[in-house]
Each structure stands twice: as structure tokens, then as C-alpha cells.
Amino acid sequence: MRHLSIISAAVAALIAATLLNSSAPQAQLACISDWSEAAPIVRREGLVPIELVDRLARDRSSVQILRSALCRDQDRYVYRLTVRGGEGTMRTLVVDARHPFD
Secondary structure, X not given: OHHHHHHHHHHHHHHHHHXXXXXXXXXXXXXXXXXXXXXHHHHHHOOOOHHHHHHHHHHHHOOEEEEEEEEEEOOEEEEEEEXXXXXXXXXXXXXXXXXXXX
16 A cells, blocks of 8 residues: 555656646746857847846846846747846846747
């Protein structure tokens, strides 16, 4: 009986881990955090430069960008941003690289 409960717990944990991994939106993004590689893509694709995104984030959302990456999400580019809000909490934002904060 004890053996069955251990197996049941292991199967439940495996199912939960699979569901979490398959539903994570950031796992599907192909990202570049090295801006010497990302900058030419930004220019070529006519994306909003990360410096302007940083300014918009501070002015419109009162957040400070701590880390950023340019990511390809299927047929569009997005910025994946790790930000700190005014109250000091950190979170990840994904914004459209052509129209951030619209």
C-alpha cells in the first residue's frame, strides 16, 4: 500500500512538472541578451531601441529595467525585461518591440 502512494505521488509530480513546463510562455522564446548581437537586429527590423524602452518604462510605468533581452516570439519580436517597481518588487515583463507600453 505504501509503495502505491509513493508511485502515485511521483506520477502526480511528473504530470505537474510537465504542465508547468509546457505552459511557460518564456520557455518558447528564443532570446538574445548580448546587445552586440541584438542591436543589428533592432536596426534591421526597425524595432524601438532598448534605450527608448528604458526611458518609456521609467516615465510611463515607474519601473527600472534591470535586465533585458530581445526575443523572437513566433512572427514578432519582443523585449523580455526584468524590472524593479517603485516598491522594490522585481518581475518579468514581455513587451512588443515595435510598440512597447501601448
